Amino acid sequence: MNTDEKEKGMAGITELSTKRIDAKFRILSKKNACALICYLVAGYPNIRMSEVLVDVLVKAGADIIEIGIPFSDPIADGPTIQGAYNDALKNKVNPTKCLALVARLRKKYPDLPIILMTYSNIVIREGGVKRFVQRSKESGVDGFILPDMNIDEAHLYIKVASEAGLATVFLASPNTKKIRLKSIISKSSGFLYLITVFGVTGAQKSFQNLTAHSIRRVKRLSGSKIPVVVGFGISKPEHVRYMINAGADGVIIASAILDIIKSNLKSPTLGLKIKSFVEGMKTACQSKNL
Template sequence: MNRIANAFARNHKLLNVYFTAGYPRLHDTLPLAKSLAEAGADILEIGMPFSDPLADGPVIQRSSSAALANGMNLPVLFEQLRELRSAVPDTPVLLMGYLNPVMQFGVERFLQQAAAVGVDGLILPDLPLDEYEELYHPLFQHYGLKAVFLITPQTSEERIRRLDALSEAFLYLVSGPGTTGGTTLPDEEMQKSYFERIAGMGLNTPRLIGFGIADKSGFDRACNHAEGAIIGSALIRALDGVPDAPAEAARFVRGIKAQ
């Protein structure tokens, strides 16, 4: 059983935490990963900064711009992640980003290096599904990497079932329209209907809810409708200007996971 499957088997109310590689400082990536995992994060999602993101709101965009200015890029990230599994032995780690830098780096070279440092899966929101299925799925399987797909309230049932059949990790349920970084789950009744519709489909793949989840109450509400939730922008905001980013990240996660 892989690390992602193990995380879902062990945990109820699973917390996936996003942070941007190279932010707030270039060499914070690995210390943040270690601190977040030790504080109780169940999955780590490391953002690969990109100048033109599609789904990221202003908070994550600013962190990406800062990380790029700090000197973060894919070669630097993979060099930093060489010690990933020494720092974080058992916690699943995903890389999240956009297709353009991956293609410039070379898709197979990217997958090979991700696997070599112990990454478990990838979130590439702008990777076309047909292209993934026809060109890249065999490569993902060859390198033991799991693709995570996004579902929105507008995603058709046909596509959801196709994503469910292809998924080997979890389905990322986008909580509503817009980009990352909202502070509340908008229009709770509409969202409840959306989440219940997905739950009623009898999918084989576990689900995590993301976008607009910023605190413990939002996390707990999301966990009523899925196996867990994803928090990113709220953590990035918490790290802004602090002297000790790993310590602040640990405090943030402990607050979300508190019983």
């Protein structure tokens, strides 16, 4: 089978993307709104609080929840997420506990899209792609973000995940070449994750014109095939509006939420502060209607 035939095969497979994620983007599209995806590290500050904080995020307006499985060498993540991972690992949090957390959340929120963010080493260590995907599906997971998964070596991963009805979310950067970007689009399902800045995760003060240019470029190539979601550094409502004006279909908020948790670990108002922050970001996601 040549490269073109493989690409066509992959495109057919990835059309089987998970129903909950697709349904959420359809609903938001009808409202002309942007998806708000909120990220937490499972087990930070502890497993019990992770579940409580997801409740807060959902009530505050999060459309999709992204759960990070702690890993000792998170190459795509900056100091904030690395620190949360380290604390979670000290708490003896492992993939089994993370999937149990997802299972509890799924019972409470049958229609909520839940995505796992982790690294390939975790997948391999947990019994390989087939076993990990099956366990994830049984727990109620809707898809995966694996930042270190090379699309050129992802055939088995895409096949297994897609046959299980789970999304394979791949990342693209601002300088991804056109031919490779087309390949990423064809192999992604659920949504495509566009990195807003060069480097690792972490809250940003502002964004350069390159970010808006990248969003418009990816949207032109992806068309209506798949939603384009942007992440890395988004921490203010004006950042959200900036991404929406450039054409983004969704935004991922990660380090900014973890920063609030870290600054308020012993505060009884932690939940209220996260709720207020997320509500502000959710309001900004409605700005397509303005």
